[in-house]
Amino acid sequence: MNSEFITTLLITFKLAVITTAVLFVVGIPIAAYLAFSKNKFKVVAEALITMPMVLPPSVLGYYLLVAYSPDFFIGSFLESAFNIRLAFSFSGLVVGSVLFSLPFMISPIQSGLQNLPSSLSEASSTLGKTKLQTLHRVLLPNIKPSIITAIVLTFAHTIGEFGVVLMIGGNIPGETRVASIAIYDEVQALNFDTANKYAFILFAITFILLLLIYTFNRKNSSSWKPF
Amino acid sequence: METLLIEANFRKKLFTTQGEMILDVQFSIKKGELVSIYGPSGVGKTTILRILAGLTDADEGEVIVDGETWFNSLKKINLQARKRPVGYMFQDYALFPNMSIKENLKFAQTEQDPKHIDELLTLFDLKELQNRKPTMLSGGQQQRVALARALARKPKLLLLDEPLSAIDPAFRTKLQNEILEIQRQYGITTLLVSHDLPEVFKLSKRVIMLEAGKIVKQGDPFEVLGSKRTSGKVQFMAEVLKVESEDILKVLTLLSGNSLVKVAVRDDDEQQYQPGDKVVIITKAFNPVIQKI
Numbered sequence: 001m002n003s004e005f006i007t008t009l010l011i012t013f014k015l016a017v018i019t020t021a022v023l024f025v026v027g028i029p030i031a032a033y034l035a036f037s038k039n040k041f042k043v044v045a046e047a048l049i050t051m052p053m054v055l056p057p058s059v060l061g062y063y064l065l066v067a068y069s070p071d072f073f074i075g076s077f078l079e080s081a082f083n084i085r086l087a088f089s090f091s092g093l094v095v096g097s098v099l100f101s102l103p104f105m106i107s108p109i110q111s112g113l114q115n116l117p118s119s120l121s122e123a124s125s126t127l128g129k130t131k132l133q134t135l136h137r138v139l140l141p142n143i144k145p146s147i148i149t150a151i152v153l154t155f156a157h158t159i160g161e162f163g164v165v166l167m168i169g170g171n172i173p174g175e176t177r178v179a180s181i182a183i184y185d186e187v188q189a190l191n192f193d194t195a196n197k198y199a200f201i202l203f204a205i206t207f208i209l210l211l212l213i214y215t216f217n218r219k220n221s222s223s224w225k226p227f
Numbered sequence: 228m229e230t231l232l233i234e235a236n237f238r239k240k241l242f243t244t245q246g247e248m249i250l251d252v253q254f255s256i257k258k259g260e261l262v263s264i265y266g267p268s269g270v271g272k273t274t275i276l277r278i279l280a281g282l283t284d285a286d287e288g289e290v291i292v293d294g295e296t297w298f299n300s301l302k303k304i305n306l307q308a309r310k311r312p313v314g315y316m317f318q319d320y321a322l323f324p325n326m327s328i329k330e331n332l333k334f335a336q337t338e339q340d341p342k343h344i345d346e347l348l349t350l351f352d353l354k355e356l357q358n359r360k361p362t363m364l365s366g367g368q369q370q371r372v373a374l375a376r377a378l379a380r381k382p383k384l385l386l387l388d389e390p391l392s393a394i395d396p397a398f399r400t401k402l403q404n405e406i407l408e409i410q411r412q413y414g415i416t417t418l419l420v421s422h423d424l425p426e427v428f429k430l431s432k433r434v435i436m437l438e439a440g441k442i443v444k445q446g447d448p449f450e451v452l453g454s455k456r457t458s459g460k461v462q463f464m465a466e467v468l469k470v471e472s473e474d475i476l477k478v479l480t481l482l483s484g485n486s487l488v489k490v491a492v493r494d495d496d497e498q499q500y501q502p503g504d505k506v507v508i509i510t511k512a513f514n515p516v517i518q519k520i
Contacts, residue, residue, distance in 0.1 A: 122282050123321035125308040127335045127380060137334065141325035 004173060005194065009201065011090070012179040014176070016158040020105075021098040023154050027105035032135055034106065035113035036121075050107070053099045061167025064096050068168065088170040093178075096164045105152040112146025113139055145217040152213045156206050232258040232384065237278060237288025241440065243269050250274055250440040252477045258293075261410050261417040263427040264436035265452070272420040273318070275437075276386045280315045280420065281308035293383060298402070311384075314377030314415075318388045320369045328372050329357040335379035347375040350405065367394040371402065378409065383515035385417040391426060396485065403429050424452065461512045467504040483508065 034046060052060060068087035069075045078084045086092030116139060124134040140147065164179045169176030171185065179198045186195035236253040256262050264272045277283035279290060281297065284305060290298040297306045299311040323331055332344045348354050351371040361369055377385060390406070391399050405428060410417060421427050427434050428448050436444040436451055444451045448470065465483035472478075472494060479500055481488045490508065492498070500506070 117319060117321065119317045119319050119321035120323065122308070122322075123315065123317055124334075126282070126311070126313055126315040127376075128309045128337050129334075130309060138323050138325070142323070217477050 005197065007174050008177050008179055008182050008198075011174075011177065012159055015090070015093055015097060015178060016155050018094050019101055020151055020155045022094065022098050023101060023105040024151060027102070027150065027154075027224045028109060028135075028140070031106045031109035032113060035110045050103045053103045057163025058167055059160070060100055061096065061164040064092075064099070064164070064168050068092055069089060087168060088172060088176060090176060093165060093169045093176055096168045097158050097161060100164045101154045101157050104157045105150045107191065108146045108150040108153065109143065112143035116142060120216075148216055149213050152209050156209050159202060160206065230258045231255050232260075232293055232416075233279070234277065234291040235275075235289070237285035237290065237300075238276065239271075239274065239283070239285045241271055241274060245269065248440045250442075252435075252437070252442050254435055254442060254445065256416060256418065259410075259416055260413045260420065260433065261407075263419045263421050263431040263434045263448070264437055265421055265424075265427050265434050268422060270437045271440045272422075272437055274390055276388055276418065276420055278385055279311075279384070280313050281306060281311050282315075284462070297460055300393050312380070312382050314382035314385045315388055316373045316385075316387045318392070320361075320373035322369055322372055322376070324350070324360060324362055327358050327360055328353055328364075331361065331372060331376050332379045334356040335376045337380060340381075343381070344379060345404060347378060351375045352407070367398055374402075374406070378413070381413075382415065385415045387417065387419045389420055389422070392423070399426075406430060427452065461510050461515055463508040465506050465508055467500050467502050467506060469502060470500050479506075481506065481508065 010227050022045075030045075032048070034042060034049075056082075065087060066072055067074045070085070071080050075086065078086060080148045084091060086095060120138055120142070121131075121134050124138045125131075159178075160180060162184070164176055165176070166181055166184075169178070169181070171177050177185075179202055180202070183198045183202075186192070186198065233254075233256040235255070238249060238251045241250050243247045248271065252271075252275060256412070264275060266272055275281055278298070279292075280283045285298060285300065288299040288427060289296065289300070292311075295306075296302070296304050297311055323334065329344065329348070332347060333339065334417070338346070348357050351374065353368070353371060353375060356364060356368060356372075361372065364372065372483070374390060387406075391402055394402060403426065406417075408416065419430060421430075431448060433446060434448040434451050435442055463483040465481040465488065467479055467481040468482050468487070470477055471480075474490075475494050476491045477494045477500065479490050479492055481490060488508070492500070508516060
């Protein structure tokens with residue numbers, strides 16, 4: 001029981017760390033594209049990325065489950081080519097969480113980039129720098145508060161995820177069972193004591209994380225001033 | 228014959244607060260020349276600089292710099308901004324807040340040349356500030372950094388957008404002298420946007436006067452801007468600060484430039500002065516006292 005409690009928490013954090021890391025790598029290029037592209041179809045991408053914020057998690061979970069199924073081309077391709085089965089597995093959970101937390105990583109970074117004066121990137125290009133050099137050396141270092149907000153929100157949101165994980169993970173102890181689902185499970189089994197422990201830990205961690213962002217961003221709000 | 232550095236001829240539709248306007252200009256600039264673009268705000272001065280730097284695309288036309296085509300709408304040539312060897316000084320300076328002054332200058336160099344950076348830091352009196360971040364600097368100091376950074380990559384063409392607008396008058400003169408000195412030392416062809424007349428007179432031998440997107444006149448600043456103004460009278464623009472009545476006279480306290488002047492006027496019902504009124508002080512110029520400062 002005790003070791004199961006710890007395993008569940010470890011899986012919860014492993015999922016959050018991997019999801020955040022993947023989203024950080026994937027999210028920055030997407031955010032930069034959305035911030036600077038003048039393509040008129042960009043709104044479609046923006047709408048799709050923001051959808052997980054308003055869509056019931058079970059809807060996303062349902063579609064993912066269908067996509068993961070060996071009867072569907074994505075699922076069957078992954079299974080035949082790489083022998084990966086995403087449904088009811090930890091990797092499937094990571095894919096689901098990445099999609100579900102996409103807006104939490106992208107929106108803060110995108111708006112951070114859009115709020116920088118355009119003369120910064122223009123100056124960098126008149127100084128002979130490529131777009132990538134500009135992003136890496138000028139733009140990203142000047143939106144640190146947005147980046148930290150994005151990372152912490154993604155992390156906290158993945159920890160707090162319930163619906164998608166339940167649909168595609170299936171609550172397998174030691175594999176796909178995360179804390180938020182464990183609480184629900186324990187309550188149903190009338191183990192209020194264990195549920196209480198899980199709940200308190202999630203509550204405390206989420207509170208501390210958000211407290212940290214607000215403290216950091218308050219200190220740093222003065223670091224960037226338009227001249 | 229002196230060689231031409233820039234041959235420009237382009238058109239662009241602009242959307243301004245007054246509505247649509249067609250920027251339609253044709254000009255050439257000789258190697259090593261310092262030319263001002265003068266005109267009221269919103270006539271397309273900055274857009275000309277941006278088109279030369281490749282930050283804005285012209286709708287049609289051609290820009291040739293040093294024999295190389297940077298832009299040609301017919302041949303669909305448009306050299307990327309980062310490949311154009313220009314030094315651009317932005318109106319908001321666009322210094323990178325995450326880098327120190329020295330790092331800002333170093334970032335500007337494709338090939339590192341610490342000696343040149345050192346020279347610039349000394350020239351612009353930035354030695355002691357070199358490790359500070361731009362946000363710790365005053366407006367005038369930031370402007371100097373922006374100018375130094377534009378020069379750090381040894382550009383063929385220097386484009387300055389209102390370079391000295393935020394600097395107080397005393398320091399402005401010093402910086403104007405520095406710009407002239409750099410111009411003399413490095414011989415960099417410079418195009419400067421300004422709406423400040425004294426600056427145009429002081430810095431440039433040639434001015435391009437822009438009105439509503441068209442070049443209305445160009446040439447020697449004294450001929451272009453002076454002809455109408457040269458007269459037997461001295462004129463000052465001033466603002467009325469205070470009106471006091473004394474018997475049959477009224478005493479106006481006026482602010483002209485940075486100096487306060489008291490002028491007595493007839494207490495005339497037709498001419499009512501109120502604080503805030505803009506006035507012009509005119510005096511005959513045959514006998515003014517002129518002193519060197």
